[in-house]
Amino acid sequence: MKDLAFLTGQFLLATPGMMDPRFAHAVIAMCSHDAAGALGIGIGATIDGLGLHDLLDQFDIDHGVAPNVPIHFGGPVESRRGFVLHATDWGGQDTVDVAGRWAMSSTIDVLRAIADGSGPSRYLVALGHAGWGAGQLEAELAQPGWFNVAGDDELLFGTAADRRWAGAFAKAGIDPRLLVADTGTA
Numbered sequence: 001m002k003d004l005a006f007l008t009g010q011f012l013l014a015t016p017g018m019m020d021p022r023f024a025h026a027v028i029a030m031c032s033h034d035a036a037g038a039l040g041i042g043i044g045a046t047i048d049g050l051g052l053h054d055l056l057d058q059f060d061i062d063h064g065v066a067p068n069v070p071i072h073f074g075g076p077v078e079s080r081r082g083f084v085l086h087a088t089d090w091g092g093q094d095t096v097d098v099a100g101r102w103a104m105s106s107t108i109d110v111l112r113a114i115a116d117g118s119g120p121s122r123y124l125v126a127l128g129h130a131g132w133g134a135g136q137l138e139a140e141l142a143q144p145g146w147f148n149v150a151g152d153d154e155l156l157f158g159t160a161a162d163r164r165w166a167g168a169f170a171k172a173g174i175d176p177r178l179l180v181a182d183t184g185t186a
Contacts, residue, residue, distance in 0.1 A: 007033040007137070009099025009151045011168050012040060016179045017144030022076055027164045028130050029085055029156060030148075031096065031104045038132040041083050041104070043124065046070035046161050052125055055082065056115055059108055064115035072161060074126030082127055084110045085156065086120035101151045122157040147172075 007030045014026040027044035051068040074083055084105045088097065092109040103120070113119030132140070140146060149172045159167050169176040 007038065007148060009101040010148045011043075011151055011155070011164075013147045013149060013165060013168050015145055015147050019145060023130075023145075025165045026130075027168055028075070029098075029102070029151065031085075031098050033137065035134060037134050038137045040130045041072070041074045041085055041126045042128070042130060043072055043085070043126070043156060044161055044164050045073045047073050047127065050127075052114075055125065056111060059111060061108075061112055061115050065117040066115045069125065070161070072124055072126035074128040075130035077129050077131040079128035081129070082106060082111075082125065083129060084114075084120075084123050084125050086110070086123035087153075087157070090118075090120035099151070102153065102156060122153070124157065147174075 010030050012026070012028040012030055014023045018024060018026070025044060026042055028040035029043050030038065030040040032039045047070070050071045052066055052071065053063050053068040055071065056063055056066065086103050086105065088100070088103050090110070090113060091103065092105050092107060092113065094107045095103050095105045095110075097103055110119060110123075114123060147169075149168050152168070152171060155164055155167050155171065166176050
C-alpha cells in the first residue's frame with residue numbers, strides 16, 4: 001500500500017481550479033494523513049471579531065501574558081472545536097507531533113499554558129478543521145484544485161493569514177497571479 005503520510009507536515013493550497021467555494025484561496029496545514037483519512041487545519045483566514053481573549057474568557061482563563069491574537073478559521077468540520085498549531089518546544093496531554101515540523105494540541109491545557117507564559121514559543125489558534133474520509137483526499141488530489149508544498153515555520157507562524165496563500169506559492173516558485181482555473185486543448 002502506498003505511504004500516505006507524505007502530506008503530513010505539508011501545506012495544501014487551493015488553486016483557481018478548486019470547485020468547492022468554501023476552500024477558495026485556502027491554505028491547509030496537513031496534520032495527519034493515512035489510510036483512514038486526513039485532517040488539516042485552515043491557516044489562510046481568520047474569524048472576524050474573534051480573538052484569543054474571547055476564547056480564554058469562555059473557559060474562565062485569565063488572559064495573563066497572552067496577546068489577543070486573531071482566531072483562524074480552521075475548516076468547516078467541527079467548527080466549534082479548537083486546535084492550536086504550535087512549535088515543538090511544548091507538549092501537553094494530547095499533543096501530536098506533525099512530521100517534526102510543528103505540533104497540534106486540542107485540549108484546554110495548551111490555552112492555560114499560553115496564558116500563563118509557559119506554553120509554546122510560537123502558535124496559532126483555530127476553530128474547526130478540514131477532514132477527509134478514507135480515499136477522499138487522494139481522489140481530490142487526482143483532480144485540479146489542490147497543490148501541495150512543504151510546510152514552513154515562517155509561513156505558519158510568522159506570516160499574516162491573508163498573505164500565506166500567495167507566500168506559499170511564491171516559496172514554490174509560482175506566481176499565483178498566473179494561475180488559471182481552466183486548461184486549454186491543443
